[in-house]
Amino acid sequence: MPSTVVVGGFFGDEGKGKIISYLALKDNPSIVVRGGAGPNAGHTVKDGDKIYKIRMLPSGFLNKKSKVMIGPGVVINPDVLLKEINDFGVSDRAFIDRNCGIIEQTHLAQDSKGRLKETLGTTGSGTGPANAERAMRTLKLAKDIESLSSYLEDIPRVVNLALDSNENVLVEGTQGTHLSLWHGTYPYVTSKDVTASGICADIGLGPKKVNDVLVVFKSYVTRVGTGPMSNELTPEETSKKGWAEVGTVTGRSRRAAEFDFELAQRAIMLNSATQIAITKLDVLYPDCAHKTSFNTLTDEAKSFIKKIEANLHVPVALIGTGPNVNDIIDLRK
Ligand code: IMP
Ligand code: MG
DSSP, X not given: OOEEEEEESSSSOSSHHHHHHHHHHHHOOSEEEEOSSSTTOOEEEEETTEEEEESSSOXXXXXXXXXXXXXXXXXXXXXXXXXXXXXXXXXXXXXXXXXXXXOOHHHHHHTTSHHHHHTSOOXXXXXXXXXXXXXXXXXXXXXXXXXXXXXXXXXXXXXXHHHHTTOOEEEEOOSOGGGOTTTSSTTSSOSSOOSHHHHHHHHTOOGGGOOEEEEEEESEEEEOSXXXXXXXXXXXXXXXXXXXXXXXXXXXXXXXXXXXXXXXXXXXXXXXXXXXEEEOHHHHOGGGTTOOSGGGSOHHHHHHHHHHHHHHOSOEEEEEOSSXXXXXXXXXX
């Protein structure tokens, strides 16, 4: 499929990074392009012994033939971006849009105190305050920053040209559907719409140019920061189940609950999902660790996947069975 948009179906941290890195290696997209809010995102990618924590660049960088891009709707912290470009050795294939907004020291300071920090439990990354300034039309843009000059591109143009030439483009969303500024649990949400439509707008991709929308759900629900979460487990119950996780960006403990079919159904609707990915099946069913074919799953695990398909009426295309890029069952035709 020429364009696939990958988004989170719960509250972020569904394991999108692992799914995207697998798709980048398997489907050979000429471009992996990120939409979403900003460096409040944290994706973890494990490739053999190497673990990468990524906040700005698309997680699809593992494929050395793919160009990695950031669309104009995303706000950038130049220090974080330049460090990742350097650490991951992608300076010859990383591009950002001229009109990406710029996070400055003042935004970081505003995001680390008061209502944002204490009531909303933001990531402190400056993303929300920078987006607020963008709405006020006072925010600096990437084209104003000298250290970024060699990475500037017209991302919507490049992405649309690639699709016109029938090249594969992988579109990477961040956060999760229920953290959307429009559709989430306001005010306990991020500062952008992060559903598939919002992610496409961030990179200048019109609705008729999308071939597949892959919504990623983890086998259980987690949430960092404050805000409502149905059937939340106590920290003791969470660690007993082996679901205790800490945030990639903030190091905070994640709150947890069982897979929520109501939230999932709404995510399917809001994103017009054509495919589902289920991650961390091995955490729910340890016998499934590292499995790469559906037939070898236990009956319990198979019925969990079938129950998801029966409830959501969308096929499960990918199933994550471990942290490594290749710990995956690929059910696509
Ligand atoms: P902000 O996006 O930093 O303004 O934070 C707003 C809310 O969204 C907080 O509850 C954060 O914990 C949450 N949030 C933002 N980005 C992510 C993410 O990538 N994963 C999980 N939660 C996130
Ligand atoms: Mg994350």
